[in-house]
Amino acid sequence: MDIHNPTYVGGHGLLKDRSVLITAAAGAGIGFSAATRAVEEGCRGIVISDIHEGRLDASVAKLKEETGLENVFGKICNVAVEEDVRALVDFAEDKLGGVDVLINNAGLGTSKHLIDMEDDEWMKVIDVTLNGTMRMTRYMMRVMKARGNGGVIVNNASVLGWRAQKEQSHYAAAKAGVMALTRCAALEAAEFGVRINAVSPSLAVHPMLKKSCPAELLAELEGKEAYGRGAEVWEVANIMVFLASDYSSYLTGETISCSSQRG
Numbered sequence: 425m426d427i428h429n430p431t432y433v434g435g436h437g438l439l440k441d442r443s444v445l446i447t448a449a450a451g452a453g454i455g456f457s458a459a460t461r462a463v464e465e466g467c468r469g470i471v472i473s474d475i476h477e478g479r480l481d482a483s484v485a486k487l488k489e490e491t492g493l494e495n496v497f498g499k500i501c502n503v504a505v506e507e508d509v510r511a512l513v514d515f516a517e518d519k520l521g522g523v524d525v526l527i528n529n530a531g532l533g534t535s536k537h538l539i540d541m542e543d544d545e546w547m548k549v550i551d552v553t554l555n556g557t558m559r560m561t562r563y564m565m566r567v568m569k570a571r572g573n574g575g576v577i578v579n580n581a582s583v584l585g586w587r588a589q590k591e592q593s594h595y596a597a598a599k600a601g602v603m604a605l606t607r608c609a610a611l612e613a614a615e616f617g618v619r620i621n622a623v624s625p626s627l628a629v630h631p632m633l634k635k636s637c638p639a640e641l642l643a644e645l646e647g648k649e650a651y652g653r654g655a656e657v658w659e660v661a662n663i664m665v666f667l668a669s670d671y672s673s674y675l676t677g678e679t680i681s682c683s684s685q686r687g
């Protein structure tokens with residue numbers, strides 16, 4: 425594998441016969457890539473979710489067409505709304521005959537110096553990114569505990585949960601919270617056979633990010649990477665799938681970076 429020009433890695437049956445639920449999976453970002461990867465790794469059925477209806481419908485159709493799997497379902501969910509979260513998990517439980525793997529991918533960011541930030545901007549980022557992950561994790565844990573045959577939850581954090589970047593205090597605080605939530609919830613979930621881990625990407629480049637991130641900042645962030653590039657979204661998805669699979673059976677409460685950053 426050439427690390428500067430990586431080639432796509434094919435499936436190895438890591439999620440054979442598992443069922444998977446992924447939030448914020450419409451479009452061309454990490455969530456959709458994780459969905460594709462899960463199917464390639466042999467999952468028997470998948471529910472993808474997002475807040476954006478048009479993109480979600482298109483993504484369900486695309487996933488079916490590209491992978492040939494029929495058992496693909498879409499459901500709108502705003503992770504900031506508790507009723508949406510419950511409806512999503514209940515829908516997935518019903519369609520898939522139980523959810524084996526939940527990937528909490530939803531997260532939201534803006535860029536603002538703290539001294540210029542109003543409460544509502546801070547609250548919105550925290551509510552989607554941290555509280556949304558909490559809501560999904562909490563309800564999924566209740567359902568998995570009641571079902572009694574284990575399960576796996578994978579959260580999407582960010583290296584900003586550990587590192588500093590200007591204009592990112594709200595997002596970084598939320599992602600540090602996701603890491604802490606992962607550690608503490610995993611301790612409780614181990615009692616009923618559920619593992620919870622997180623991946624923390626540094627930079628994963630996709631078309632929507634290129635649109636929203638100023639080219640100068642993107643170049644600066646890429647320049648901080650030892651590889652001189654951001655990750656492909658599928659390189660993040662590969663770590664999610666590893667965390668969701670039995671290959672990580674003796675791993676819970678951990679956060680694994682997907683990064684080539686130097687410091």
Ligand SMILES: NC(=O)c1ccc[n+]([C@@H]2O[C@H](COP(=O)([O-])OP(=O)(O)OC[C@H]3O[C@@H](n4cnc5c(N)ncnc54)[C@H](O)[C@@H]3O)[C@@H](O)[C@H]2O)c1
Nearest residue numbers: 448450453454475476502503529530531582625626627628
């Ligand atoms: N791309 C990166 O460089 C990077 C780095 C570190 C962490 N992350 C994290 O990875 C995750 C995915 O990011 P991305 O860059 O691949 O995609 P993205 O942030 O561009 O978009 C993800 C999707 O989230 C959906 N969404 C927004 N608000 C939502 C809500 N309230 N409920 C449900 N869905 C909602 C959007 O409609 C969109 O389809 C996020 O948690 C992000 O914080 C990304």
